[in-house]
Amino acid sequence: MKKILKYVVVDIVQNKIVLIYTFLLLLISLSVFNLESNSAKGLLSLLNIILILVPLICIIFSTIYIYNSSEFIELLVSQPLKRKSIWISLFGGLASSLSLAFFIGGGIPILLYHADSTGFMMIAVGLFLTVVFVSIAMLAAGMTRDKAKGIGLSILLWLYFSLIFDALVLFFLFQFQDYPLEKAMVCFSFLNPIDLARIQILLQMDISALMGYTGAVFREFFGNEIGVALSFVGLFLWILFPLLLSLKRFNERDL
Amino acid sequence: MKRVLSVMTIICAVAMTAQSKVIRVGYTKSIRSIQQAVDLSQNGDTVLVDPGTYMEKNIIIQKSITLKGINYPVLDGENEFAIISVKTSNATIEGFRLQHTGRSEIRDLGAIMIYDSYKVCVLNNILEDTNFGVYVQNSKRCTIKDNSITAYGKDEVQSGNGIHCWRSDSLVIIGNKIKGHRDGLYFEFVKNSLIWRNVSTRNVRYGIHFMFSNRNTYVSNIFERNEAGVAVMYSKNIHMYNNHFLNNWGDAAYGILLKDITDSDISGNYFRKNTVGLHMEGCSRIELYKNIFNSNGWAVKIQASCDNNDFTRNNFLGNTFDIGTNGSLVLNTFTGNYWDKYEGYDLHKDNVGDIPYHPVSMYSMIIDSNPAALMLFRSLIVGLLDKTEKILPGVTPENLRDNKPVMKQIKL
Numbered sequence: 001m002k003k004i005l006k007y008v009v010v011d012i013v014q015n016k017i018v019l020i021y022t023f024l025l026l027l028i029s030l031s032v033f034n035l036e037s038n039s040a041k042g043l044l045s046l047l048n049i050i051l052i053l054v055p056l057i058c059i060i061f062s063t064i065y066i067y068n069s070s071e072f073i074e075l076l077v078s079q080p081l082k083r084k085s086i087w088i089s090l091f092g093g094l095a096s097s098l099s100l101a102f103f104i105g106g107g108i109p110i111l112l113y114h115a116d117s118t119g120f121m122m123i124a125v126g127l128f129l130t131v132v133f134v135s136i137a138m139l140a141a142g143m144t145r146d147k148a149k150g151i152g153l154s155i156l157l158w159l160y161f162s163l164i165f166d167a168l169v170l171f172f173l174f175q176f177q178d179y180p181l182e183k184a185m186v187c188f189s190f191l192n193p194i195d196l197a198r199i200q201i202l203l204q205m206d207i208s209a210l211m212g213y214t215g216a217v218f219r220e221f222f223g224n225e226i227g228v229a230l231s232f233v234g235l236f237l238w239i240l241f242p243l244l245l246s247l248k249r250f251n252e253r254d255l
Numbered sequence: 256m257k258r259v260l261s262v263m264t265i266i267c268a269v270a271m272t273a274q275s276k277v278i279r280v281g282y283t284k285s286i287r288s289i290q291q292a293v294d295l296s297q298n299g300d301t302v303l304v305d306p307g308t309y310m311e312k313n314i315i316i317q318k319s320i321t322l323k324g325i326n327y328p329v330l331d332g333e334n335e336f337a338i339i340s341v342k343t344s345n346a347t348i349e350g351f352r353l354q355h356t357g358r359s360e361i362r363d364l365g366a367i368m369i370y371d372s373y374k375v376c377v378l379n380n381i382l383e384d385t386n387f388g389v390y391v392q393n394s395k396r397c398t399i400k401d402n403s404i405t406a407y408g409k410d411e412v413q414s415g416n417g418i419h420c421w422r423s424d425s426l427v428i429i430g431n432k433i434k435g436h437r438d439g440l441y442f443e444f445v446k447n448s449l450i451w452r453n454v455s456t457r458n459v460r461y462g463i464h465f466m467f468s469n470r471n472t473y474v475s476n477i478f479e480r481n482e483a484g485v486a487v488m489y490s491k492n493i494h495m496y497n498n499h500f501l502n503n504w505g506d507a508a509y510g511i512l513l514k515d516i517t518d519s520d521i522s523g524n525y526f527r528k529n530t531v532g533l534h535m536e537g538c539s540r541i542e543l544y545k546n547i548f549n550s551n552g553w554a555v556k557i558q559a560s561c562d563n564n565d566f567t568r569n570n571f572l573g574n575t576f577d578i579g580t581n582g583s584l585v586l587n588t589f590t591g592n593y594w595d596k597y598e599g600y601d602l603h604k605d606n607v608g609d610i611p612y613h614p615v616s617m618y619s620m621i622i623d624s625n626p627a628a629l630m631l632f633r634s635l636i637v638g639l640l641d642k643t644e645k646i647l648p649g650v651t652p653e654n655l656r657d658n659k660p661v662m663k664q665i666k667l
Contacts, residue, residue, distance in 0.1 A: 048638070051633075167636045209629065
């Protein structure tokens with residue numbers, strides 16, 4: 001298993017796309033911090049990148065990578081290896097190398113320019129989102145053998161998590177605005193890893209505004225250590241479930 | 256001529272002795288009670304009190320004397336009485352430590368009660384665990400300076416105000432530190448007064464609360480972490496300069512709440528980390544200039560009931576929302592402010608943006624009607640909605656805009 005993991009990591013790290021991704025992220029982060037008058041504003045711009053760009057790159061790159069290495073996977077399966085360890089090490093390799101890419105591209109500039117609790121939260125959230133979307137990509141790639149369909153599906157999933165889900169919640173909010181929705185909103189946020197990540201950063205950046213009426217409910221839940229722990233548990237489950245589901249499919253699938 | 260001279264000399268001498276008469280109070284002195292010394296004194300005398308603890312059950316001062324403590328003698332109200340009551344002119348109370356006043360549902364009990372007086376000074380006292388700290392009623396030209404007033408109020412009903420002024424005129428309130436009361440400073444029907452360099456923090460309700468108090472000036476005060484911030488209502492000709500409003504958090508907490516304030520001047524103030532920096536309701540003809548709004552939830556919430564207020568040369572930095580409002584009617588003007596969210600350009604290089612800035616974001620309108628939606632803030636869909644609204648305004652008031660936004664932060 002270690003050998004496969006090592007092979008995958010070395011393969012991905014040498015991949016030009018990942019290098020470009022790292023470099024681009026680094027460039028954007030540095031320019032964002034240097035262009036804006038204060039680093040808090042830079043952090044805000046970076047938030048959009050972390051919440052939109054990082055999931056997109058992760059999910060698409062991972063999906064394509066899995067399809068491209070289908071022959072390699074077939075080769076491995078023909079060896080005396082457990083399917084589970086093949087799939088997990090594939091996931092581990094993707095997740096660790098993309099996390100490394102994010103850490104170099106986004107994490108180091110944040111540490112340089114804004115090393116406070118908001119910055120640390122941002123790095124943590126970015127790393128988690130990277131792994132979550134690798135996991136979701138594994139699921140998408142495991143669903144179908146057709147490469148075009150698989151990539152289409154992963155783009156759709158990204159679109160769903162970053163845009164459509166929030167639009168649906170907003171729609172729901174307005175349909176039921178006569179009802180107390182604070183608790184429902186807490187539940188909803190667990191249904192979307194990007195929302196979980198966003199709320200954690202919101203609690204760091206917009207705490208003054210959040211102290212308003214509904215904010216108080218959210219702060220009570222997310223603001224204390226248990227809430228923070230719970231939302232990271234939520235993110236962790238978002239890694240675990242798609243991965244296990246895809247593993248089950250991979251185990252049963254006729255290659 | 257000689258006789259006249261000698262009479263004058265005698266009068267002077269009498270006056271001099273009368274002026275310089277000092278009555279000492281202390282455990283080792285012949286007079287042990289402050290009340291006794293006060294009763295013995297005449298106008299112009301000084302009562303000097305030695306260090307120690309005095310349980311005196313409401314000392315009443317009705318002469319123009321100076322009551323002065325050496326090394327902060329302790330006056331204790333035994334959780335039952337008011338401590339000093341003043342009903343005179345030209346009296347001074349200086350250098351005491353007053354503690355444990357009574358609490359009453361019927362009467363207002365406080366450490367220093369000033370009734371119907373003229374030119375009374377309260378200087379440099381330490382007040383601890385008081386119901387009301389300094390209570391001024393129907394008095395003129397009183398000075399309250401450099402006192403430290405601390406209470407441990409738990410709820411609004413059970414506690415009194417730090418400095419409570421009612422129906423008074425020309426008061427001067429300088430350099431007091433007030434903590435833990437219901438309202439730090441409370442004014443009702445107080446005119447022509449100066450409130451300068453006070454620090455009012457962690458009060459159960461408001462840092463400062465005034466109503467029907469016209470022509471007052473507030474300079475360089477600090478209001479921090481009060482449960483409901485600062486509230487000022489129904490007053491005219493208010494001048495507020497260089498005050499700090501900090502860290503007032505909560506659903507009804509405002510850096511400052513202005514209700515029915517007219518013809519006033521608000522300048523050089525600093526609002527930081529409040530849920531709402533400045534809330535205006537029914538206000539008219541207020542000039543707001545050179546203020547700094549930094550890291551607030553809403554920098555300014557201005558209700559549609561306000562008119563002819565003028566915002567010029569203010570800095571808006573790092574606020575979640577710059578302006579919030581509740582209607583489409585806009586009768587106020589915004590000119591030449593710096594908005595850090597402004598995305599326009601300046602082709603003439605004259606430091607004035609070429610396109611107007613709309614400080615009300617669509618999402619702040621949505622949150623105003625549906626507070627739970629705050630949780631979707633900073634998501635992609637909200638960003639898209641806001642951008643669309645900026646291009647084609649539909650929900651936000653089109654007239655609420657700064658036509659001459661400044662490109663660089665204004666140096667204040």
